[in-house]
Amino acid sequence: MFIPPKDIGWVEVICGPMFSGKTEELIRRIRRASFAKQRVQVFKPKIDDRYDANAIVSHNQERVEGIPVSDLKEMRQKLDPHVEVVGIDEIQFFDQGVVDFCDELANKGCRVIVAGLDLDYLGEPFGPLPRLICQAEYVSKLLAICVRCGNPAHHSYRLSTDPQQVLVGSTDQYEAICRRCFKVGQD
Structure with missing residues (x-):
C-alpha cells in the first residue's frame, strides 16, 4: 500500500531488469504528478539516446520530455529551485553521488522518483541502486517475462560479448531471462 507522506519529501525507486516496465512506470508517475499541477522536472543520462x-x-x-545530462554536476546546475517532483531515468548510469543528491532533494520536501537496473548483465549490483534501495521510502521491484521459458525474469542477459559494464542497447543487445536460464547462460 502506498501512503504518501504529508509535508515532507521522499524517494521512490523503480528497479528491475530490462523490459520490465521501469521507464513506463516512471512516466506514469510523472504524468500523474503533472496532472496534479505539481512542478515536475525529469532527467536522463545523455548516454541513453x-x-x-x-x-x-x-x-x-x-x-515524456526530459533533460539530458552528462553527470550529476550538470543535473544540479539544471535543477529548478522550485521543483516539487524530480524524476531520474536510468539512474544506474550516474555515480554514487546521486544517492546524496536524492536525499538532499527529499530533505528539502521534493518527491524523488528514480528508475534503473538493479543488476548489471553479470547479475551484480549496478551503480548507486543498492544504496538507493536501502535509503528509499518506497521500492518497486518489477519483473519481466523470460524470453526463453516464460518464467518471471529478473536478469538482463547480454547477447554480445562486449565486456564493459555500460553498454546502452535494447533487444539488439539484451534479453530478459529468469534465474534458471541466466544460470544456464553463465555455465
Whole structure:
C-alpha cells in the first residue's frame, strides 16, 4: 500500500531488469504528478539516446520530455529551485553521488522518483541502486517475462560479448531471462 507522506519529501525507486516496465512506470508517475499541477522536472543520462536524445522513452514508445545530462554536476546546475517532483531515468548510469543528491532533494520536501537496473548483465549490483534501495521510502521491484521459458525474469542477459559494464542497447543487445536460464547462460 502506498501512503504518501504529508509535508515532507521522499524517494521512490523503480528497479528491475530490462523490459520490465521501469521507464513506463516512471512516466506514469510523472504524468500523474503533472496532472496534479505539481512542478515536475525529469532527467536522463545523455548516454541513453536509444529512442530520443531529449525525451525519456519506454520500449513501447511511451514518452515524456526530459533533460539530458552528462553527470550529476550538470543535473544540479539544471535543477529548478522550485521543483516539487524530480524524476531520474536510468539512474544506474550516474555515480554514487546521486544517492546524496536524492536525499538532499527529499530533505528539502521534493518527491524523488528514480528508475534503473538493479543488476548489471553479470547479475551484480549496478551503480548507486543498492544504496538507493536501502535509503528509499518506497521500492518497486518489477519483473519481466523470460524470453526463453516464460518464467518471471529478473536478469538482463547480454547477447554480445562486449565486456564493459555500460553498454546502452535494447533487444539488439539484451534479453530478459529468469534465474534458471541466466544460470544456464553463465555455465
